[in-house]
Amino acid sequence: MSNEKLMKLKLHVWRQPNATTAGAMKEHVADNVDPHMSFLEMLDVVNDKLSEKGEEPIAFDHDCREGICGSCSMVINGVPHGGHAGVTACQLHMRHFKDGDEVYIEPWRAKAFPVLKDLVVDRSAFDRIIAAGGFIGVSTGGTPDANNLLIPKRDADAAFEAAACIGCGACVAACKNASAMLFVAAKVSHLNHMPQGQPERYERATSMVAQMEKEGFGNCSNLSQCEAVCPKEISVRTIADLNRDVIAAAIKGH
Amino acid sequence: MKLDSKEPTGPIEQRWTKHKFEMKLVNPANKRKYKVIVVGTGLAGGSAAATLAELGYQVDSFCFQDSPRRAHSIAAQGGINAAKNYRNDGDSVFRLFYDTVKGGEWRSRESNVYRLAEVSVNIIDQCVAQGVPFAREYGGLLDNRSFGGSQVSRTFYARGQTGQQLLIGAYQALERQIGAGTVKMHTRHEMLELVLVNGQAKGIITRDLVNGQIESWAADAVVLASGGYGNAFFLSTNAKGCNVTAGFRAYKKGAGFANPCFTQIHPTCIPVSGDYQSKLTLMSESLRNDGRVWVPKTAGDTRPVAQIPESERDYILERKYPSYGNLAPRDIASRAAKEACDAAKGVGPGGRGVYLDFSDSIKRLGKDKIAERYGNLFDMYNTITGENPYEKPMRIYPAVHYTMGGLWVDYNLMSTIPGLHVIGEANFSEHGANRLGASALMQGLADGYFILPYTIGNYLAQQKPLKDLGISTDSPEFKEAHTAVVTKQNKLLGIKGKRSVDSFHKELGLLMWEKCGMARNAKGLTELLTQIPALRDEFWKNVSVPGTGADLNVSLEKAGRVADFLEFGELMARDALTRDESCGGHFREEHQDEEGECVRNDEQYMHVSVWEHVEGQAPVLNKEPLKFEYVHPAKRSYK
Numbered sequence: 010m011s012n013e014k015l016m017k018l019k020l021h022v023w024r025q026p027n028a029t030t031a032g033a034m035k036e037h038v039a040d041n042v043d044p045h046m047s048f049l050e051m052l053d054v055v056n057d058k059l060s061e062k063g064e065e066p067i068a069f070d071h072d073c074r075e076g077i078c079g080s081c082s083m084v085i086n087g088v089p090h091g092g093h094a095g096v097t098a099c100q101l102h103m104r105h106f107k108d109g110d111e112v113y114i115e116p117w118r119a120k121a122f123p124v125l126k127d128l129v130v131d132r133s134a135f136d137r138i139i140a141a142g143g144f145i146g147v148s149t150g151g152t153p154d155a156n157n158l159l160i161p162k163r164d165a166d167a168a169f170e171a172a173a174c175i176g177c178g179a180c181v182a183a184c185k186n187a188s189a190m191l192f193v194a195a196k197v198s199h200l201n202h203m204p205q206g207q208p209e210r211y212e213r214a215t216s217m218v219a220q221m222e223k224e225g226f227g228n229c230s231n232l233s234q235c236e237a238v239c240p241k242e243i244s245v246r247t248i249a250d251l252n253r254d255v256i257a258a259a260i261k262g263h
Numbered sequence: 264m265k266l267d268s269k270e271p272t273g274p275i276e277q278r279w280t281k282h283k284f285e286m287k288l289v290n291p292a293n294k295r296k297y298k299v300i301v302v303g304t305g306l307a308g309g310s311a312a313a314t315l316a317e318l319g320y321q322v323d324s325f326c327f328q329d330s331p332r333r334a335h336s337i338a339a340q341g342g343i344n345a346a347k348n349y350r351n352d353g354d355s356v357f358r359l360f361y362d363t364v365k366g367g368e369w370r371s372r373e374s375n376v377y378r379l380a381e382v383s384v385n386i387i388d389q390c391v392a393q394g395v396p397f398a399r400e401y402g403g404l405l406d407n408r409s410f411g412g413s414q415v416s417r418t419f420y421a422r423g424q425t426g427q428q429l430l431i432g433a434y435q436a437l438e439r440q441i442g443a444g445t446v447k448m449h450t451r452h453e454m455l456e457l458v459l460v461n462g463q464a465k466g467i468i469t470r471d472l473v474n475g476q477i478e479s480w481a482a483d484a485v486v487l488a489s490g491g492y493g494n495a496f497f498l499s500t501n502a503k504g505c506n507v508t509a510g511f512r513a514y515k516k517g518a519g520f521a522n523p524c525f526t527q528i529h530p531t532c533i534p535v536s537g538d539y540q541s542k543l544t545l546m547s548e549s550l551r552n553d554g555r556v557w558v559p560k561t562a563g564d565t566r567p568v569a570q571i572p573e574s575e576r577d578y579i580l581e582r583k584y585p586s587y588g589n590l591a592p593r594d595i596a597s598r599a600a601k602e603a604c605d606a607a608k609g610v611g612p613g614g615r616g617v618y619l620d621f622s623d624s625i626k627r628l629g630k631d632k633i634a635e636r637y638g639n640l641f642d643m644y645n646t647i648t649g650e651n652p653y654e655k656p657m658r659i660y661p662a663v664h665y666t667m668g669g670l671w672v673d674y675n676l677m678s679t680i681p682g683l684h685v686i687g688e689a690n691f692s693e694h695g696a697n698r699l700g701a702s703a704l705m706q707g708l709a710d711g712y713f714i715l716p717y718t719i720g721n722y723l724a725q726q727k728p729l730k731d732l733g734i735s736t737d738s739p740e741f742k743e744a745h746t747a748v749v750t751k752q753n754k755l756l757g758i759k760g761k762r763s764v765d766s767f768h769k770e771l772g773l774l775m776w777e778k779c780g781m782a783r784n785a786k787g788l789t790e791l792l793t794q795i796p797a798l799r800d801e802f803w804k805n806v807s808v809p810g811t812g813a814d815l816n817v818s819l820e821k822a823g824r825v826a827d828f829l830e831f832g833e834l835m836a837r838d839a840l841t842r843d844e845s846c847g848g849h850f851r852e853e854h855q856d857e858e859g860e861c862v863r864n865d866e867q868y869m870h871v872s873v874w875e876h877v878e879g880q881a882p883v884l885n886k887e888p889l890k891f892e893y894v895h896p897a898k899r900s901y902k
Contacts, residue, residue: 027814045536047647053541053765060763060818068817070329074542076643077427078333080520100646125473126815133450136330140442144435145394148317149310149712150385152392156349159403169396169421172428176332222264244455 016042016108020055022067023115034113037067044104048091049074049081051103069128076100076240079175080133082182083128084115089179089238097177097240117178119187121225132178134224135192141220142213143196145205148247164202171198171250173241180235186227190248191235193217198247201254211258218255264519266887269673270374275893276356279378282674283717287724293707294319296728299719300467300482302454302509304331306426306704307687308488309433310711316445317436318716320723321476323480324437324446325469327453327504327820330435332798335490335502335706338832339426340547342410342418342703343390345383350407356380356413363702364894366412366592367552367667367695368846368863370522370871373893374674379693382713383705387419389712393432397421410700411548412592412901418701423547423640429704433711451476454509455751455823456744457485457516457683460734463726464513464683466741468748469872472820475813476552477748479736483729484719487513487850489713491666491688493526494830496780497772499663500532500545506824509829510670510689514834518678519873519885521671521691523831524839527698527848530556530596530782533647533657534616543662546619546640548700551589553624553656556580556596558617567830568618568656579603579617583858586897594697594848595860597661600656601781603857604660611658620656661781665712667694667704667848668838671873671887675718676710679873682726684719686710691871694846752812760805764821768828769801771795775832783839784852791836799829834874834882840882865896 018039025032039055049071056066072080081098085091091101106112118184122130137141174195181189197214200206206213229248236245271278271285289297298321301312311323326334345360359380364371387405389761391397398406398420407416421428440446449469456468456481462524468483489509493499514520557576564571579599584591589597600617603609610616626635630653633640641652648658669691670678676692677684687707694702729735774794778787802825810816844864845854854862871887 040664043537043539044540045649047541050539050541054539057763057765060765060809061761063759063807063809065816066818068815072328072333073335073338073505074503075338075544076646077338078328078335078502079330080328080333095642098645101642102648102649103646129815132329135436136332136441136448136450139332139435140438142442145392145437146439147389147392147436149314149389149436149716152385152388155347155387155397156404158391160399162399162401163405165396165399165403168394169428172421172431174394175426175427176330197836199396200394203396205392205393219288 014108016044016103016106017112018042018106019045021111021113022127024067025124026126029125031132032124042103044102046103047074047099048085048101048103049099066090066214067128068126070201071099074099074192077175079177082117082130082177084117084182086113088115089182090240095240095242119181121187121189122178122181123154134226135176135178137224138189138193138220139196139215140208142216145200146209148196158204160203168199170200171195171202171243171247174243177240179238179240181226183234183238184227185232185234186230186231189221189226191239191245193221194247194251195243197254203249211254211263214251214254215258215263264873264885266519266671266679266873266885267673268372268887269675270372271674274618275373275377278374279381286717286721289720289724291319291365295321296721297321298323298482298729299484299486300480301486301488302326302490303334303490303689304434304437305334305488305490306430306433306707307711308486309430309437311486311488311686311715312446312493313433313436313440314712314716315719319417322446323449323482325449325452325454327451327472327567329450331437331448331450331731334430334432335505336704337428338429338502339704340423340545341549342420342425342701343386343429344410344417344701345387345419345705346380346417347384347387349405350416354416354417358415359383359417361894362413363693363699364695365899366699367697367897368861368899369695369865369869369891370846370889371693371695371900372889373751373891376693378714379706379709382709385713386705386708390429390432393436395421395428395432402497408549409552409590411551411590411596415683420549423489423637425547426704429708435577436498437469454489454818455512455748457513458740458744459516459680460738463681465729465734466736468744473815475816477745479741479745481729481734481736481741483723483726484684486684486686486715486719487670487689488687489689491669492831493663493666494832495771495832496663496775497768498543498776500529500543503542503881508824508827511827511831513670513680515676516678516875517876518683519671519875520834521871521873522668522838523874524779524842525667525696525847526663527593527599527665527667528661530593530600530661531619531659532662534611534660536612544643545662545664546644546657546659548593550619550637551638553636554589554619554621555623556589556617556619558610575848576765584901587811590796591901592697592699597781598859599848600661616658616660618656619659621652622656625653664700667691667696672681676715677718677722682722682743684715686715696849707884725843752819755806755808755819755826756812758804758806758808760807762805763807764818764825767798767806768785768825771829771832773796775835779836779839782850782852787838788836792833794834795829795833802826802829838872838874838880842868842872
């Protein structure tokens, strides 16, 4: 539909049949790439061609394609989600590439995120971290009227900023230690900024961190790579919030 | 097919209370003897699974995504309605009830809608207690905004990410139960069949999407919370994985499917940019609070915005619907945009777009205020189109967004198959022929937190636990269903044709959009009834599904879903053809007044159309008549 010049790209994609078989980078050609396409639509076109030839398409996680579900997870030219501020791979558009570019596409690489196939990894460790304490312990029913609780706008906004995390795992993929600190900190900061989060504040911080370590994620070296690639631009200040709560928990004997 | 709505009688405001008291209860010590399967982890499924587990039932929860947090409820942007009347602007449970019945053009069940409005207030309390970071005022109280089809401010929101925040709340409640061992979570599992034993829903068959294993699961009751079927159109605002399979499998096992032709077209989406388009992105309806919809007054005017003087702009919604203006309901706003584009007044490439202009609001409130309200939406628009909406009006066009139709349920949210409950978008229920903005989140959470947990108890209290009935996954019914699933899968893998699954899906989508989309007529719908079966035949001869069944195989996953859409699309067309009137999202061109508004036919069509599958034959139409004691049918006017 557009008049802009169509591009031809050479893709180098990590292809791995399953969790137990070794993978390798494999070349694919992306032809007739329109600058208005999204990155995943470019892969759709490549996959369509593969399917027509009876070859298996490149497997990758994706769902909402509007940057909110957190499914898509690929390292593009060495940077999780491709390196555009506040953008997930599904929202990355081909106008940022030019004809003849070579593009390297790899899965998240972290011990705690084993590869299942091609670009698909297992991120269930994140769910287990939430199950360890990333919630407020209320059951359905019997709650007071919503406006009985006054929350200063500043606190509500700070909680919201941290709650924007989509659990994609880019923070882990970018970290040389494969640390999940930003993910854990975002949840702790969200809940601990609100009065509802206070009763379980210290148990939450310690049990989530313990689960993170159990899952095989590394520790934090304060290099802020996570913040740089976070598609929701979660601040590393949340890690400071988390550290404060973990230290306080130790002092208070939680 | 017997359609007993089981609606309580008496004054409407007492019906739910009375019903709750009359329902049978399961003793707390006995609850753990019952297992419930919940398919889907969106707002409805996630909240239901968590709540049922809190009550003491054993729960098996399934989702096809890699985590329950990724269900498509997460993408809802604008907000959630509740009749709190915190703004002191005259809202009430009755007004929310009234607006919803009117918005749905008198095609929903009054008792259900009233109950929805009644529990709406509890939802906000629950979500705040869970730590959902709703927008607040400086004084610390909750903020509200307005949404289409309503003249009060009753929408609670969390910037443009309300669905995400509500879903994360439900997800955290669910994970809390998973951690406690009361919910067994099965991610990357897709339901492919429903299992009936003695006519009752007692289990499902799933495929493990990682290793391809086909597994059987038995339970005392099954809850489908599997979402809507908007992806029948291929292009929609739904996530790529959204599908009709769970619901359609249930239909084929005997559950009635209600009003499949009631689909909602959302007026504010980013227009299509090319053939490669894989999905459409919604721009929240909340934008219409501050954005003005316009097109050039002259057909074929392609001048840039700055060169079109104010006097040559047609603010279509403000002109046609002065009292609701840019906040006219979705179906009405969508048709107004289509009408303008059909008259060659559309803007942007291909002329399928209208402007949504914020320049007046930016002048009035300042850029910062607009950024605070809609910042993430403006950024998203900029990322996708490469255009800056602070400087240049957005271009928008309607797209398929939500499906009001779904499996028929009674007042207890139970389908025509005993034991099979259906909640959220997957059922037909509360929205009639058109859903109002910010009401889907409300319904999903109402069903999951506050309605199903009561009503399913009424069913279970009258059932012996599986063990006492001698039912397990070794029962012949499970073996039979398991074999059917494997056979179908092998058939798909064995075709080895030349066309990709997506190419069939796109072709079906285009047919549906052209002939069963924003406007429909008897000729086009009749054509669909031969075109869809022809496409289906080609699919089963020429689809290419590479790889094997014993592996993570995305082509196989998609092929199964598209195979069901290719049957379901026909049912939608049949329903649209049979409903020979215009109402809400169902606009039959033959039935419009001189101004292009819907003309309903209450005498013949004030009923729910419930389709019943008959093997090897055309489906049978059953009708649930609707009666309106409180909101009297009238012309639905927003002028």
